[in-house]
Amino acid sequence: EPEVTQTPSHQVTQMGQEVILRCVPISNHLYFYWYRQILGQKVEFLVSFYNNEISEKSEIFDDQFSVERPDGSNFTLKIRSTKLEDSAMYFCASRDGAHTEAFFGQGTRLTVV
Amino acid sequence: GIQVEQSPPDLILQEGANSTLRCNFSDSVNNLQWFHQNPWGQLINLFYIPSGTKQNGRLSATTVATERYSLLYISSSQTTDSGVYFCAWAPTTSGTYKYIFGTGTRLKVLA
Numbered sequence: 533e534p535e536v537t538q539t540p541s542h543q544v545t546q547m548g549q550e551v552i553l554r555c556v557p558i559s560n561h562l563y564f565y566w567y568r569q570i571l572g573q574k575v576e577f578l579v580s581f582y583n584n585e586i587s588e589k590s591e592i593f594d595d596q597f598s599v600e601r602p603d604g605s606n607f608t609l610k611i612r613s614t615k616l617e618d619s620a621m622y623f624c625a626s627r628d629g630a631h632t633e634a635f636f637g638q639g640t641r642l643t644v645v
Numbered sequence: 646g647i648q649v650e651q652s653p654p655d656l657i658l659q660e661g662a663n664s665t666l667r668c669n670f671s672d673s674v675n676n677l678q679w680f681h682q683n684p685w686g687q688l689i690n691l692f693y694i695p696s697g698t699k700q701n702g703r704l705s706a707t708t709v710a711t712e713r714y715s716l717l718y719i720s721s722s723q724t725t726d727s728g729v730y731f732c733a734w735a736p737t738t739s740g741t742y743k744y745i746f747g748t749g750t751r752l753k754v755l756a
Contacts (some may be wrong), residue, residue, distance in 0.1 A: 563741070563742060564751075565743060565744075567744070567746075569686075573746045574731070574746045574747065574749060575688070575733070575744075575746040576746070577707045577743045577744065577745070580741040580742075580743050582741065586741060587740070587741045588740070588741040600752065621686050623687065623688060625744075629673070630671075630742055631675065631676060631695070632676070632691065632693075633678065633693035634676070634678065634733075634742075634744060635690070636680075636690065638687045639686055639687060639688070641686065
């Protein structure tokens with residue numbers, strides 16, 4: 533069964549460092565998303581990406597965040613200068629149409645120290 | 646505003662018991678899924694169910710879109726069912742079909 537793959541599964545970084553979280557969505561999917569979950573809280577939407585551009589972003593997704601789909605297969609989330617409060621589980625998701633199931637990756641647990 | 650509410654927030658069951666988890670949403674539904682978050686933090690998709698009823702083994706789900714709620718039924722619960730259950734909903738007003746997640750139901754099944 534096709535799946536969304538995220539790497540790394542766990543990353544520890546120092547405050548102020550840049551991190552890139554990587555995702556390989558399912559190949560024929562058209563809609564791509566990043567979500568995050570701070571420990572013990574609910575999952576929150578960060579950004580959606582469609583037709584090679586950001587289609588919506590949340591208030592959380594400020595100038596420190598960026599997304600790219602550089603080669604038609606990878607979908608990355610970059611945090612330019614990490615803060616302690618960026619520590620969270622980050623989930624990538626994709627779907628192939630408007631009225632279809634979203635497939636979530638297994639998540640990347642980011643710890644900022 | 647646009648929101649989704651889950652109940653109960655916490656649930657403790659004896660192994661073998663049945664339970665019903667509820668998700669209320671505030672607007673017309675485009676997409677809706679139920680997830681189980683396992684102890685490693687992974688979101689396991691249980692059902693994609695914007696309307697109707699589905700069953701998968703001991704689990705089943707029903708969404709009544711006209712009344713803006715969805716139910717997840719767990720029958721003959723097992724200790725491995727423990728974890729947090731999330732409902733995620735995309736309203737028809739969302740042009741990006743992003744999900745809004747509920748705050749979850751934390752289930753503990755005792756042996």
